[in-house]
Amino acid sequence: EVHLVESGGGSVEAGGSLRISCASSSVFYADYCMAWFRRPPGKEREGVAAIRSGGYSEYYADSVKGRFTVSQDNAESTVYLLMNTLKPEDTAMYYCAAKVGSCGSTWYSESRYSYWGQGTQVTVSS
Numbered sequence: 001e002v003h004l005v006e007s008g009g010g011s012v013e014a015g016g017s018l019r020i021s022c023a024s025s026s027v028f029y030a031d032y033c034m035a036w037f038r039r040p041p042g043k044e045r046e047g048v049a050a051i052r053s054g055g056y057s058e059y060y061a062d063s064v065k066g067r068f069t070v071s072q073d074n075a076e077s078t079v080y081l082l083m084n085t086l087k088p089e090d091t092a093m094y095y096c097a098a099k100v101g102s103c104g105s106t107w108y109s110e111s112r113y114s115y116w117g118q119g120t121q122v123t124v125s126s
Helices: none
Strands: 004-007 010-013 018-024 032-039 046-052 058-060 068-072 078-083 092-100 120-125
Touching (some): 004 092, 018 092, 018 120, 032 078, 046 078
Parallel strands (some): 010 120
Antiparallel strands (some): 004 018, 018 078, 032 046, 046 058, 092 120
16 A cells, blocks of 8 residues: 655745655655646646656646646655745645556546545645
């Protein structure tokens, strides 16, 4: 059983930065994909970013390109999402998700992910 635990959420003013983390209880297989999703208030959950094991490939939603950066640590058991130039519309519950295998062109499809964290709240005030 793989457990994912997010941390680092909080409140920040528009234009500010925040880094959230996702720690895994297990070392993943050689080829895996870890992703960040978010659910804004009253809206559906959406893919934000994803990274393939080894950091070889990164994927971003158009709404966050150039502002958010996904990365992983050397041990590859923690994934980070650095969020810069935050906007009020970035306010959401952020979830970490993981799957065995590559991310691929449909990395943003939540049905592909087997493991999920409980989420961490990010609130951006104007």
